[in-house]
């Protein structure tokens with residue numbers, strides 16, 4: 001039983017979204033749905049410092 005990385009609920013009870021941050025595709029995080037995924041991204045500031053938003057001044 002996998003727990004949502006964001007809220008801790010069992011993801012199988014919803015429509016789970018699996019996230020892989022490794023080259024071999026092994027899931028490193030899972031979420032109930034895209035709402036929890038989006039909330040987690042906002043909380044973790046994952047939208048800053050990414051390659052597509054790279055800033056030379058930091």
Ligand SMILES: [Zn+2]
Pocket residue numbers: 004005006007008009031032033036
């Ligand atoms: Zn959740």
